[in-house]
Amino acid sequence: MNDRPANPRRAGLPLRRLSFVLCTSLGLTAQAQQPAPPVDPYAAVRAEFVQQLSALEAMPAPQLAGSTGEASDALRGYMLYPYLEAQRLRMPMRYGLAPDDTAIAALLGRDGDAPWTRDLRRDWLLDLARRQRWPDFIKHYANNRADARLKCERLRALTATPPAEPAALAQLQDTLLGVWMTGSQLPDACVAPFEWARGQGWLTPERNERRARLALEAGNADLALFLLKSLPPEAAPPLRGWARLLGNPDREIDALIAGGPALINQQEPAAIAAAVIKISRRDPLAAAPRVNALIAACGSPCPLASPATPGELRREVALGHAWSRLPGSVTAFQQVDLAALDERAHEWRVRAALWIGQWSLAASWIDQMPATLAAQPRWRYWKARARAAKGDAEGAKVAKDLYEGLLAENGYYPLLAAGRLGRGFTPTQISAPQDPALQRQLVQQPGVQRARELWLAGRSEWSSLEWGETLASLTPAQAMQAARLPGTWNAWVQTVTAASKAQVFDDFELLYPRPFESEVQAAAKLSGVPSQWIFAVMRQESLYDPRARSRADALGLLQMLVSTARETARRQGQPAPDASALLDPAVNTRLGALHLKELLDRYEQEFMLVLGAYNAGPRPVQRWRPPTESLDADVWIENVPYNETRSYIQRVTWHSAVFGWRATGQPQSADKLLKPITPGG
Template sequence: MPMIKLVNIFNRKSCLFYILLIPLFILLVFLPRKIVWAESIDKKENLIHEQRKIFKEAHDALQRKDKKTYQKKYKQLDNYPIKHHLLGLELLQRIRSFPRDDIRNYLDKYSDTAISADVRYYWLETLRKNNKWQDYLIDYKDDRATTKQKCFYQQSKIKKGGEDEKSGVQNALKLWTSGSSQPKACDKLFAILIKNNLISGKIAWERFTKVISLRKYQLAKYVLRFIDDDDDKKLAAKLFEIYKNKNIVLNSNFFTEKELDRNPIEIHDAITYGLLRLAKKNSQSALSTYQTYQKKYSFSTLQKNRINSSIIKGLYEQDKKENSDRYLTKYIDSTSSKIIEWRVRQSFKIGDWQDAKMWIKKMPPNLKNKQVWRYWSQRLAELTDDNLSKNYQNIYKDLSKERSFYGFLSAQKLGLGNNMNFEDSTPSKDDLSKLEALAGIKSTRELLYHKLNLSARREWNKTTRNFSKKQWVSAAHISNKWLWYNGTITSMIKAGYWNDTNLRFPLAFKKIFSKYSKKNQIPLNLLMALARQESSFHDEATSPAGAKGLMQLMPATAQEVAGRNNISFEPVRGLYNPEINISLGSLYLKRMLERFDDNRILAIAAYNAGPTRVDRWRKKTVGKIPFDAWIETIPFNETRNYVQNVLAFSAIYAKKLNAKEHIINDQEMITRL
């Protein structure tokens, strides 16, 4: 018995021993793999960190033209994603020495990179300026060539002769027939055409009609010398007259039937322009003249819409409201929807709510179903104490489901929270990995790291130009991981994926915005909303008008604000610095808020269109209409949309920042504007 017990005890202990060994065995089998994987990541991170350091040293050496250090560091870069960028910069430095073979090898090997376009551009410019036309013919590509480069290319083809000369002449004539003045660098090419009498009267007439319709009178006079047909010369003189003299259009017999038969498009365009000008000064005269023209002229649908709209507006603004309304009612089915919307807003200006209701009822169904007019169907019922207003509550309920200006207003009316309609867009790890493995994506990441932002953006654009929706969503997540907020926002726009509000409305530059929000006592959500609207958080954005940076400040405005507040900044690049830009932008917004008694609606409109314009718009409504009607009466579509977007974005950011704030505050709700 004792022996049996001993054996049983031993067996039980053995089992227990082996059971305890199992976790240890698993740990020994799998832990090394995890350790190896972690070590692999560390090695990659260390390698990329080291390569970035070497790249910077090589880049700095190249900037100071330290050839020896540059070459030493360049060789150490191995397969660093933007090694080619350095080589491109180095070629640009010595491009005037005509390194043909090096340039051509580079363009052949790195044709898919953004910097290769720079290399080709400056290489072509060097060849053009030095009249190296044989080389130019070899290395020219049309896709990113400037007009002066295109001109030199055609000039080179003509020099070469044969079939090249024929196509060179044909393309040169296409360049000559532009509706705009061409660069001086094209003069030599055009001199060849003129010397050899290659500009026919037909080609000259084609250019003249383009130029005169754009009201470029000096250029039109220059082109006129190449027109050889007497009838065309007479008609050209008439077109000059009708475009320059607003009263000529009153003569409906100004153009002969023969002229109309030969050039119906040009004459109809000219008469349309004349009637549009006349309607602004004397709409009644424009109406009667137009009715006379219609007896023998066939205007296009677009021309009719433009003429009708200008006459309706002219009559209304020239104190002929009844005539205007009668004319609009008569042609409402063939009139642009914009003019009907404009008419409703005229009723808003004077607070004539019944009149506004009547025009909304006359809208075609597709227009009436827009969010704006659905909202106003309900709102006007309230403003007119309509007994049926309760029946319209469903409109507010439906709209409150939308993430929009009118959706948020409707939610506030019903005492509901704002609906964000959030949808997660997170792609699979496989989709992300595939995109991150692309050479262009790797290059963009490294260029951004080195703050070579323009090059990064161009590399990104070149890489993503044929992306699918699915790829764009992955691209948004990748750029968000890099904290490249503008890339994230624009990628989601490209994808058409609207409901991932985490990506579309990132808390970008939050630390800086928070600093100046507190300093200038401006709500953080408002400040971020305004920057989101202005630049989509593109800190180096420059508008066509010259506004710069995150908050799109005009340099003159920035200088004036900086001077008032003893702030100095570098005038050329300073506004691209987020700290400087947000500092000055928040100060300017603060001034607008102070000027308009903390009314965000007016301050936002003033930030976009200027305070003087806002004062002028307020004079027209004389403080008699509610806030939402005043927003609708803003005459600039851009500013109206801007105000609505910033208010809606402000509500979105309020929710993201856990701030309890409606789209419209209590004071704004009751203030008449």
């Protein structure tokens, strides 16, 4: 973390005033009488900071640094003023104009690797590279923050005037080869230094072959073929065959089958495995006969080594069947040797058995799992379900004991276990210990104070960066106490981040707040969607951050796309929102809840399908529905092939139970959520 102190001259007020504000809001003061709510000492200067930063970012063309308004003495002393300084220095580069090199160098020299310098340093280094100001580039380059583009620009700088001394030249060779030797495609900025290195004789045929192998292992056939062009045509035939297998796996596997053992054994096992995996994912039905023919053509016994032993190839075919929920999935897994099963296959063969109601087989396969895997709540629950399905007294007793054991834990599977016993589930609150003295110390850390101020200034990303820097320097015990702080400025995502580092997951009073209560209740009343469901989706989607923005540009508390929100608004007679409106908690919760209502209507109140569609979209959910008969919801959820979506559904179900329990104090049932999943049309 950056320990640059937020000194009084850069705070506008003594730090003890901010510490007092935070401590009183946390209830950490030692006074016997409850103090009055503290006045925010930074409200005015924070507002000035927000105004000037917003004006700077909204400028249609670059202007002088003071064009957004003359900074007051309070702003110049404010702990966030360096962020404004850095953004002002970035501004000319935004328009392709020459930056103030002297001022940037001075700021970087003053503040080092502080969070506010990161974007400025990267932009400036790229601009220096564009202008070929290599001495300045090398002086201010920071390898620990460099991405591939900057590493390539550094190689351009180093090779522009290469050293003459043998030791320095050898060091340059090591540096260049360290960047070059990767299976990934590198930015165009690397072309010139690599051509220079080729002229030095550094990119030898042996090194080209090694990098081609790395590219093939990464599935990058185009890069591998480019590298292999530099080798004689007769060189590296296994790698050339590997590239052909990746490029056209169906044709090349058929060629291997026709060529028999001699041709098959010339290929890299990893190449054959990669080709089979591609076929199995795209067309598992076509993969099975092709793999069987390949194994038959290989000879008896087939000498192919890992990862292309017959068992491993059949495992990949079986996984492809299970992920597509094909009728032959169980049969495909029965053809796989036990020794060839990895954890994925152990899990998915049980799921395949559950999908078709083969309960005895599912129980047998759970018993064959590695002990650590079988001990997970997931598989203890399914073992109980499978034993109960036998319908005998012994199976019922084993199932009851397993269900009872799960009730001592928290989570999705214990919630389901309670339902199987005909009971409601009461989460077990495990309150993390509090250390007020340590919390008072943490409040005084400059990074904590900047994180708070940035959050209140509407800069969630910068705030979380400061918070992450602080957490990196803390022990788990300190992180647990730090988790108590962000709630005072409503940054619940930072609370959860700190609690996760401390391995605290069951302090529900801390981790399941109900912010935006009035907005959620209004949305629930309008839509008819229970408030605990809205809170559950909100917690999973945004962790209560009203300014959250995903890589796909989903916005706000319920992560609405603008297009989805506008369509929902049109159908529901609501005002059409723009992107900024979706950052308003009232607008976002209202339209998000109405979208959930529409999905509930579409899927006939089957909330598990709603959650699947909310996360993955309606088309995958349609593919995943059972083909002919209704299916128990827990079995359907377990067979959702997208790991992210399966986890999403399970977590939102659990969140809903916790919110329901916190609101009522009553044991919770998932029965209303877990309606049988009906076949797709």
